[in-house]
Amino acid sequence: MSEQIGTPVRDLQTPVLLIDLDVMEENLKKMASNFQNSLINLRPHSKTHKSPLIAKKQIEMGAIGICCQKVSEAEVMQEDGIENILLSSEIVSPAKIERVSFLSKNCDLMLVVDHIQGAELLSKIMEKNESDIGVLVDIDVGQGRCGVRTVDEAVSLAKKIDELPSINLRGFQAYNGKAQHIEGFNEREKKYRNSITMMEESVYEFKKNGLNFDVRTGGGTGTWNWDLDSEILNEVQAGSYLFMDSHYRSIGGRQEQFYEDFQASLFVLSTIISFPEDKKFIIDAGHKSLSSDSGFASCYDIEEATYISASDEHGIITVDSLGPMPKLGDSLLFQPSHCDTTINLFDYFYGIRGGMEKGFLEVILPISARGMVQ
Numbered sequence: 424m425s426e427q428i429g430t431p432v433r434d435l436q437t438p439v440l441l442i443d444l445d446v447m448e449e450n451l452k453k454m455a456s457n458f459q460n461s462l463i464n465l466r467p468h469s470k471t472h473k474s475p476l477i478a479k480k481q482i483e484m485g486a487i488g489i490c491c492q493k494v495s496e497a498e499v500m501q502e503d504g505i506e507n508i509l510l511s512s513e514i515v516s517p518a519k520i521e522r523v524s525f526l527s528k529n530c531d532l533m534l535v536v537d538h539i540q541g542a543e544l545l546s547k548i549m550e551k552n553e554s555d556i557g558v559l560v561d562i563d564v565g566q567g568r569c570g571v572r573t574v575d576e577a578v579s580l581a582k583k584i585d586e587l588p589s590i591n592l593r594g595f596q597a598y599n600g601k602a603q604h605i606e607g608f609n610e611r612e613k614k615y616r617n618s619i620t621m622m623e624e625s626v627y628e629f630k631k632n633g634l635n636f637d638v639r640t641g642g643g644t645g646t647w648n649w650d651l652d653s654e655i656l657n658e659v660q661a662g663s664y665l666f667m668d669s670h671y672r673s674i675g676g677r678q679e680q681f682y683e684d685f686q687a688s689l690f691v692l693s694t695i696i697s698f699p700e701d702k703k704f705i706i707d708a709g710h711k712s713l714s715s716d717s718g719f720a721s722c723y724d725i726e727e728a729t730y731i732s733a734s735d736e737h738g739i740i741t742v743d744s745l746g747p748m749p750k751l752g753d754s755l756l757f758q759p760s761h762c763d764t765t766i767n768l769f770d771y772f773y774g775i776r777g778g779m780e781k782g783f784l785e786v787i788l789p790i791s792a793r794g795m796v797q
């Protein structure tokens with residue numbers, strides 16, 4: 424890291440991961456304000472940013488705590504002072520449960536469970552270590568990933584959890600990741616209705632059976648408005664909203680072609696390192712700086728430029744324009760197609776104040792939980 428604070432954005436060495444701080448702060452404020460006069464809490468997913476500093480900012484602005492997907496992610500967050508964490512993915516190996524048990528002694532920790540085998544193992548290890556933990560039944564409300572598939576199964580698992588020592592039933596998780604990315608506002612709402620119906624049935628059945636449902640958590644950036652309106656969940660786990668990415672933008676908003684409740688604040692700055700053909704050039708940002716699991720990144724500077732293919736450290740760009748071409752050595756800004764997987768490629772965020780054209784480097788933030796996948 425040889426960059427000086429105050430360096431103009433376009434003079435930074437590339438490829439470099441940038442945050443437009445003004446825009447990110449607006450996104451954080453906007454989401455926080457949605458929850459301000461509501462009985463529903465924001466519990467942002469920290470797998471997006473992997474930064475305890477940003478997690479603390481979200482909590483300062485009103486979030487009840489955070490979600491982590493992995494134990495190692497939670498360890499980094501707890502060590503840096505985050506006190507309220509939900510592990511939103513199943514942990515079933517004894518060695519990791521030992522770490523969960525240790526973590527639960529140092530923070531308010533909850534874990535999701537979708538099988539009696541996992542619940543029994545968790546209970547056994549917690550009891551042995553004289554610790555305890557809050558547990559949520561993970562219910563699949565349409566994603567087709569983890570989670571029990573029916574409300575009956577959820578109730579039956581919750582009853583068994585209730586009988587086990589050292590684990591306390593706190594409620595359920597009902598997250599539908601697929602619904603977050605459905606294209607078209609009306610289509611998204613229509614499909615998400617089924618998830619909401621299943622959440623309602625879960626509340627009804629938990630209540631009828633005398634089961635604790637104090638915590639009802641799920642939702643995300645693509646469905647936050649229905650999560651708030653329906654008032655069934657009391658925690659929303661939105662992650663991407665502070666950065667956004669080109670894929671999220673493409674799903675469409677209430678009235679618009681693009682989803683613009685939150686604006687793009689995350690970019691990768693690259694340099695044109697070769698210009699071998701007319702209207703085709705090569706940048707220094709390939710798979711190792713821009714993830715492509717959700718398609719290639721979008722060029723922010725030149726609308727007519729298309730990222731057509733990548734190798735490890737190179738990106739091939741074509742430009743379909745009669746306008747002036749960029750030149751060898753020019754910097755070029757890209758919006759990642761998927762923020763989470765791109766962030767996990769870098770050690771640091773470079774925070775820019777004053778915009779992506781004429782702004783300056785204000786702060787360098789470590790991505791402390793980068794690579795924490797265990």
Ligand SMILES: Cc1ncc(COP(=O)(O)O)c(C=O)c1O
Nearest residue numbers: 468511603643644660661662663
């Ligand atoms: C369990 C869980 N909750 C919340 C989120 C955050 O979703 P988003 O980034 O779409 O807001 C994710 C993302 O994949 C997730 O897996």
